[in-house]
Amino acid sequence: MKSLDRFIRALRRLPGVGPRQAERFAAYFLRTSQGETEEFISALTALKQGIKLCRVCFCYSEADVCPICSDDDRDHSQICVVEDPQDIEAIEKTGAYKGLYHVLHGAISPLDGRGAEQVKVRELLARIQQASPAVREVILATDPDSEGETTALYLADLLRGQVEQITRIGYGVPLGGDIDYVDEMTLGYSLKGRTKL
Amino acid sequence: MKSLDRFIRALRRLPGVGPRQAERFAAYFLRTSQGETEEFISALTALKQGIKLCRVCFCYSEADVCPICSDDDRDHSQICVVEDPQDIEAIEKTGAYKGLYHVLHGAISPLDGRGAEQVKVRELLARIQQASPAVREVILATDPDSEGETTALYLADLLRGQVEQITRIGYGVPLGGDIDYVDEMTLGYSLKGRTKL
Numbered sequence: 518m519k520s521l522d523r524f525i526r527a528l529r530r531l532p533g534v535g536p537r538q539a540e541r542f543a544a545y546f547l548r549t550s551q552g553e554t555e556e557f558i559s560a561l562t563a564l565k566q567g568i569k570l571c572r573v574c575f576c577y578s579e580a581d582v583c584p585i586c587s588d589d590d591r592d593h594s595q596i597c598v599v600e601d602p603q604d605i606e607a608i609e610k611t612g613a614y615k616g617l618y619h620v621l622h623g624a625i626s627p628l629d630g631r632g633a634e635q636v637k638v639r640e641l642l643a644r645i646q647q648a649s650p651a652v653r654e655v656i657l658a659t660d661p662d663s664e665g666e667t668t669a670l671y672l673a674d675l676l677r678g679q680v681e682q683i684t685r686i687g688y689g690v691p692l693g694g695d696i697d698y699v700d701e702m703t704l705g706y707s708l709k710g711r712t713k714l
Numbered sequence: 715m716k717s718l719d720r721f722i723r724a725l726r727r728l729p730g731v732g733p734r735q736a737e738r739f740a741a742y743f744l745r746t747s748q749g750e751t752e753e754f755i756s757a758l759t760a761l762k763q764g765i766k767l768c769r770v771c772f773c774y775s776e777a778d779v780c781p782i783c784s785d786d787d788r789d790h791s792q793i794c795v796v797e798d799p800q801d802i803e804a805i806e807k808t809g810a811y812k813g814l815y816h817v818l819h820g821a822i823s824p825l826d827g828r829g830a831e832q833v834k835v836r837e838l839l840a841r842i843q844q845a846s847p848a849v850r851e852v853i854l855a856t857d858p859d860s861e862g863e864t865t866a867l868y869l870a871d872l873l874r875g876q877v878e879q880i881t882r883i884g885y886g887v888p889l890g891g892d893i894d895y896v897d898e899m900t901l902g903y904s905l906k907g908r909t910k911l
Contacts, residue, residue: 518764518765518775520757520761520763520764521774524757524760527758530746530750530754532742533738538730541800542728544798544799544800547761547762547774547799551762553727556724557724557727560717560720560724561724561751562755564717564740568715568717568718602741
């Protein structure tokens with residue numbers, strides 16, 4: 518059935534979805550009511566229309582500037598640099614961090630031909646140079662894999678002299694891991710025990 | 715973010731999707747292009763509009779009567795009764811069966827309050843009574859779990875006298891399993907070695 522094959526192709530683009538799971542999802546939509554399917558489509562449409570990138574930190578936000586960047590109670594002299602928006606949620610859950618964030622939307626990966634201009638590095642530099650009050654510390658919380666390490670080293674070089682302190686989270690995060698899979702305790706510990714680069 | 719929470723709630727209704735996978739899927743849609751999202755929605759809409767139930771066997775079909783039911787080369791004197799439409803595909807892959815199908819859309823489950831009237835049993839009986847040429851054999855290929863067994867025994871009772879032979883697939887299908895997870899060899903073997911009830 519052509520329309521089934523087409524939808525299964527669309528489902529297979531979702532991260533980690535194989536042929537079997539795609540079939541199960543398609544069967545769910547075939548089985549479910551028209552109303553439920555319409556709610557799914559409407560929720561997806563609202564997601565794409567309602568959520569944009571915060572123009573300061575590039576996390577997902579319903580407003581122009583996200584709630585974290587507009588929160589005066591947070592420490593605006595600290596910026597924690599992460600690869601992906603979902604990393605913010607993982608760090609927020611630890612309760613160990615009260616500064617701001619910056620989302621790169623990826624990591625530098627020379628092997629994949631992804632350089633600094635493909636991620637939000639220029640925006641980070643401009644943000645630090647224009648910040649008032651000044652940014653005192655940049656915490657590099659990129660993933661502890663080879664691309665994340667490359668990115669952290671690149672940023673440490675780039676930002677040296679621009680801020681008082683450049684740190685890298687480290688203790689506790691397992692090597693080769695993915696930041697947003699780490700449990701809250703470990704991630705909180707790795708934030709408190711961050712090292713200076 | 716309200717629109718994110720709403721879409722995650724919609725995603726959680728998909729079979730087997732937990733909070734972590736729902737977040738990953740939402741992140742995919744936030745990241746992906748508008749065009750790709752539109753193709754997803756359009757494929758889903760086409761699926762719901764284009765696919766209905768075959769009015770003979772109740773499998774999914776783009777036509778009023780599905781290709782299997784309208785195929786004169788298939789043996790119309792055999793009906794294989796399955797719980798779900800995806801079971802048909804699994805049986806077709808074995809190449810061991812050339813008859814027709816009947817999809818119950820579930821199994822009888824007294825514990826869940828699901829009786830014979832909630833699945834396509836009446837339709838099966840009417841179909842057999844009206845069939846010309848007559849149906850010679852009904853193969854009960856419901857899942858080998860307690861609901862599937864209950865359904866098979868119920869149907870065997872109901873259809874006794876209506877058809878020459880009532881058989882149940884058996885050899886090779888592991889107990890407690892799910893028909894459409896079984897490998898092709900095992901399922902083919904269980905079809906060939908079916909037992910008379």
